[in-house]
Amino acid sequence: MKNSLLFALILLIAAIGGLGLLYLGSNLPDNDLANRNVNAQLLKIDNLDSSVNELSLRSRANLDTNYDLLVRSTVALERAVSDLSLGYFNQEKISGSLLETRFNSFKATAEIKSDQVEDFKSHNSVLRNSEKYAPMVGSQLSLIARENALLDVENLYRQAVIDTLEFAKQGSTKPVGEVSGYADRISQTESVMPQDAAIKILEFSKHVSTAIDAKQKTDGYLGQILNSSLSDQIEDLYNAWSLWQSEQDNSQKVLQYCTIAYVATMLALIGVLAFRLRSLYNNLDQEVDAKAKEIKVAYENLHSSERKLQQSEKMASLGQLVAGVAHEINTPLGYISSNIDTIKLKLNKMVPVLNKVEELSDAASNPSREKTALNTLLKEQIVAFRKIDAGSKPERINTLLKDSTEGLLEIKSIVDSLTNFSHVEDGPLQEVDVNERISSTLKMCANVVGDRKIITNLSDDLPMVSGVHNQILQVFTNIITNAAHATDAQQGVITVETALKDSDVEIAFIDNGSGIDDESLTRVLDPFFTTKEVGEGTGLGLSIAHQIVDAHKGELNISSTVGEGTRVAVLLPVSV
Amino acid sequence: MFQKGFLRQLGVLTVAVLGVTLSTVKAQSGEPIQPLPTNIKINDSIAALGKQLFFDKRLSVDDTISCASCHDIDGWGAEAKSVSEGVKKQLGERNSPTVFNSGLNFKQFWDGRADDLSHQASGPVVNPIEMGMPSWDKVLEKLEGDQEYQKAANQLFGSALTKDVIVEAIAEYEKTLLTPNSPFDRYLKGDAGAISDVQKKGYELFKSYGCVSCHQGMNVGGNMFQKFGVLEDIAMNDRSLSNDLGRYMVTNNEWDKRVFKVPSLRLATKTAPYFHNGSVPTIEEAVDIMIKFQLGRSVPQQDRDAIIKFLESLVGEKPKGS
Incomplete structure (x- = not known):
């Protein structure tokens, strides 16, 4: 595979893997932040729940004369639960988990508590009025009974007021059944009481029974409010949340494994790349060496070619020189050769004369010499000499020899030049x-x-x-x-x-x-x-x-x- | 683990702070009725969009009814009719309560079926006998071309005009509709001469008769439910007040039969007729009915009139934003 292709492939894998991890990571919730927020929200709910309890108690004890604060806390509690169900505890998100089961139960408890608070408020208001008005109308009726000397009735009214108040305020020592009976007993006094008291008797009866009824209901609802398991469920809810989170952590573990796998893959790929680079580097060294050798050889070849060329140029010059030299030498050599031939011819003509000179010399030196013979010989000598032409005279030969000597000197000077060039x-x-x-x-x-x-x-x-x-x-x-x-x-x-x-x-x-x-x-x-x-x-x-x-x-x-x-x-x- | 220790500490702290707050409130005034706030946090731009929508008749199927049709802002946020007339002259079953101070109510509608103003605002538009739109999608279709709305929605909510944008904006506008600085509020804040002696006596009667058991808080009501006819069967009255089962229709709880949200009495003297079906035309009759059926007693006319005088002192300034 080509290295660039390999590199591109690795980059591609790195990019795809990185994007994949990023996608996985971005799909994971931010656990720390989520934990903090959920914890804070649950704390808030717990506090609001406490507030609702506290404010209900205050309303019941008439410490608070209006419900504004209780309403504020109740609404805030409902909102806080609703925020959770819209946010972190979203039904779709936690579907099928323990958290969902617990949160549903939690929401139901919260709703029930909200209803109980409303019921409490309604009955508490009624109780407030009746426990105030019953003694008032009871006292008025007691006076009327006393005026009419109806002692039993007066006592009944007084006892009804005391017991009702006691029951309404703190709960009576008497059984509920007995206290509840007052309403009917008061109604029955209508027949003995003056007629204009009838309406008040009716009111008294109603308010006594309302006070007793409202007191039971109010305290019943208050008890349910105070004993609501909302606060206790918060811990279970948080545990379920933690569990759910740790289940989410599994996906975080998957991400971790993916990250490890990714890093390992990348390391392996980088290793491959490094190996490739290393071998490439080694090859490069070798290739550079080979190329250097080639260049050196080429350079040497070139160098030697150049020297050879220079030599052949020199040889070429020498060739031209030799041609020139040959031409130069040829001319003097020609006439030297011709002179020598001529001298040879002329010397041949001198031979008979020289022979007669030898005969004459022998005869002259003989003691028995004859004058006549000597004369004959001398005559013959002169004839032979006269036969030689003027051109063969020694002066002429000397001239030829002198010319030849000059030719030889010329050749010598050419050879000298040649010696210098070579x-x-x-x-x-x-x-x-x-x-x-x-x-x-x-x-x-x-x-x-x-x-x-x-x-x-x-x-x-x-x-x-x-x-x-x-x-x-x-x-x-x-x-x-x-x-x-x-x-x-x-x-x-x-x-x-x-x-x-x-x-x-x-x-x-x-x-x-x-x-x-x-x-x-x-x-x-x-x-x-x-x-x-x-x-x-x-x-x-x-x-x-x-x-x-x-x-x-x-x-x-x-x-x-x-x-x-x-x-x-x-x-x-x-x-x- | 859940930080229970910390939670406990925080709980104790909260209770302590709450105690201080409560005692401060008590120290300021132990009165069951408290002044209306004069200063509330409002997003003016959203409220402005809400106001436009509040008056926009296109929110009804035949472009005849807007929110303001039944909640007359120039009046006292309600209307003089017993029950409201919706599209095609259809009559509803309940009287339109005043929209003024409605943001202070703990729940909305007579039966408290909506938790807040925006939840409330989403109801009448698609109620067939009120504004009669077949669906919210149709409403959005109708307003799609309104560049001003779309631009405002985009600026304020970063989205196109949606149901949520519309009801949130209307709710924001409605929150501005308060009637602060009533004579009685000024009296509560220490201006002893703000109300007359009769009104002062009326307030004492209002408390001693027990009206204040339910009509309490800064909105003089509007923060709890109560059964209509708690001491006397309301069916004994010759108006049709017992026909409506009220909250029972929402919850199906037996106890919730004829249970209604206790209405605010802030503007009671300005918003006749009375009760959930508007069947009682005068404040005098309304007070009589309340004392008889809710308090289980009778009231002399002098006391009743003093109470009504007191109720008049609860009327504050008309909302600035209206």
Whole structure:
């Protein structure tokens, strides 16, 4: 698999996993906050429940003369329970749990308690009135009974008032049945009491029975309110909530496991990635090494190619040189050879004369010499000498020998030049006479130059430059060869000028050749740049010349106009 | 574990604070009737939207009835009819109670079937014989194009106009409809000359006859239920007061037969006719009926008139927001 693809895959897995966890996490309730809120809400309910109890008691004891505070607490209690059922204890959320069962029972208890509070309030109000009015109307009736001397009735009324009050206020020692009986007994007194008391008797009876009835109901409801299990259920409710929360925690555990799995997966993937990176790194090292080796080999190849090229350039130059040298040597060699042939012929003609000289010498030295014989011999000697033509005279032979000697000297000078050129190593710096070098160059390049006209315009009083003879010769050779190739074989003119320019000697080669266009001009010093046909030039000539000039701390300047010609100037510093 | 220890401490603390509060209240005045608040927290913008809705007849099926039709804000928040006339001239069964001070009632409607004002407001709109809308969806459909409402709902509730927005806004408006600074309230706050001697006597009678057992608190009622005819069977009265079974229709508890919310007497002298069906036209007859059937006694005319004079002193200023 491609590394980038692997990396993208890992990123994708990381992103999907992360989003998944985030989704899981965001779907979980904030337990701490929820616990705090539920706890606070339950505390609030417990407190409100206490308030309701307290305020009911206060109302019952007439400490509170209105229900405003009790109503406020009751409404707040109902709201608090309702808030829970709309919020944390939402039916849908807690459906099917113990919490739901307990909360439903809790809500029912709260509702019952609310109803009980209402019933309590209603009956408490009634009780308040009756327990106040019953003694009042009872007292009035007692007076009427006394006025009418109805002692039993008066006593009944008084006892009814006392017992009713006692019962209503704190609960009577007498059984409820007996106290309840007062209402009927009071009603029965209507027959003995004066007629205008009838309405009051009815009121008294009603209020006594109402007081007793309302007292039982009021205290019954109050007892139920005070004994309501709302507060006790709160603890159960909280426990159920905790249980439910811990069940929710299971989903949190799932989230935990998911997180662990995610982290483990990511670590594994990162491990894979690290391994891949490591092997990649190792490969990279190896690859770099291999590439470096390749480059080194290529560089070495190039280097050796360059050396070979330089060598072959040198060889090419040498070839041209050898051709030139051969031509130069051939001419003197020709007439030396011919002179020797001629001398040989002339010497052959001298042989009969020399033979007669030997005979004459023998005869002259013989003691028995005959004058006649001597004379004959002398005559024959003279005849033989006269047979030799004027051309075979020794003066002529001397002339031929002198010419041959000159030819041999010429050959010797060419061989000397050749010796200098073949000396390829960098020589030690010498005092170099530039004009002499030009002469040598032109001599050696005679073959390349051919029929082209060479104009030399050399300064007479040039100082010596510091350099290596052979190298300077090569620079000039290369430049002249290029100039020759650039010019027409018949019409070509190459001018060589030397001059002193400040502290340099300038050697200029000017041709009337084809010229070099601007683009090529920028590259002519590059190695291997050539405009010649493949095989004709190496493209190293000017490059080598440039290198050599550089090594001499000189300059090589080329200017050219296409169609008019080229000027190559070499500046070499004057020897100090 | 549930923080029971802490809870106990807090409980004790609450009781202590409550005790202090109560004793402070008692120290200020031990009277069973307390002055109306003069200062309540209201969101004015929501109340303003509520006011518009309160007067909007489009909340009824034939665009003839608004909340204000039966709760006359220029009057005293109620109407002079026995029972209200809904859409298509249909008559209801109960008298429209005043909307003034209704926010102080512990429950809403005569039978207390609504816990608060917003709950109450959601009822009449879709009651077939009141405003007669077939459903709240139809109401919203009708008001959907009202850019002003939609804009206000969006600004104030961050939602489109919904049933909740409408009833909450109306409830907020209704909370502003208080009648504070009545002569009696000023008397309670220490202005001894705020009410007349007859009214002072009327107040004493109101207490001694026992009216105050149920009509107590700052709204002089409106904070409890009571059976109509607790000492005398209301059927003995020749009005039709016993026909309505009241809270029994809500709870089905036997004891709740003819149980009604004890109404506020704050504006009793201004909001005739009387009782749940508006069958009693005068305050005098109403007081007579109350003393006879609720208190189980008779009342001399002089006492009754003094009580009525006292009731007059309960009438405060008309609401500023109306």
